[in-house]
Amino acid sequence: MRSWLFAPGDSDKKMTKAVESNADIALLDLEDAVAVENKPMARQMVQDLIRANAAHRARIWVRINPLDGPYALDDLAAILPAQPGGIMLPKVYGRADVERLDHYLSALEVANGLEEGSTPVIILLETAEAMFKTGDYKGVRRLVALTWGAEDLADSVGAMSNLNADGSFSFTFELARSLTLLGAAAAGVPAVETICADYKDLEALKARAEMVRRNGFRGMLAIHPAQVDVINAAFTPSAEDIAEAQEIVEIFRANPGVGAIGYKGGMLDRPFLSRAQQLLAQVDDA
DSSP states (O other): EEEEEEETTTTHHHHHHHHHHHEEEEEEESTTTSSSSGHHHHHHHHHHHHTGEEEEEEEGGEEEOTTSSSSSSHHHHGGGOOOOEEEOOOOOOOOHHHHHHHHHHHHHHHOOOOOOOOEEEEEEOOOHHHHHHTTTOTTTTTTTEEEEOHHHHHHHHOOSSSTTTTBBBBBBHHHHHHHHHHHHHHSSSOOOEEEEOOOOOOOHHHHHHHHHHHHHHHHHEEESGGGGHHHHHTSSOHHHHHHHHHHHHHHHHHHHTTTTEETTTTEEEHHHHHHHHHHHHHHHOO
């Protein structure tokens, strides 16, 4: 799940492009991208599109509206019969929201003849309150990833901008990114980076994607098909990365019981072995 490409749920053209793209996840949006008056129509359009693309169902996810608003239950009731690959829950405030969603999904799965517990969830941390609870999701049922939203978080804290003069995120938003990464690690799920709003600046996207991957993120949200290949490349281990990881694993395998070992003029200890094993696991899962 390297690339998550948003598409508005009231646009057949954009949703179809997302499904036909190289994105690992086509993320059909019923929330911010759809005006209130268009939400009923969008629900039906999303359901129809999922049914029409049954072969791609596992990679077609839906962002529903927040649980504290009036639209989320209608979203779920409309789309669960079509069996989407998963659900993104925005405006999460804490663990209780995800557990509440789990109950809703269980009821709808049973009502529609689906396997109970079969619909996975990614949560979107984008409120001030959520950032104080990023470490609370260990063991939460259905949860497969955490991501964060810099734009809505700026609105939540009343910031005029979330960027420094050089285009990097300012301190509060870098902190939010770090807390999301730490929360995902605590929960044992991947962290997914937020969007790069300037979809035309692919060099900036490449630099950010490569940076956050080094820091521990495993994927990134996208708002335009042109961003997908850049994101996929950034989060795919290179041949050199794989070869080095395999070499490190073999060195420790050949020296059982050794805590630290010399390698290319330096010393490797167990954390290096763990990182090499995690990288190879990413390749196996691809």
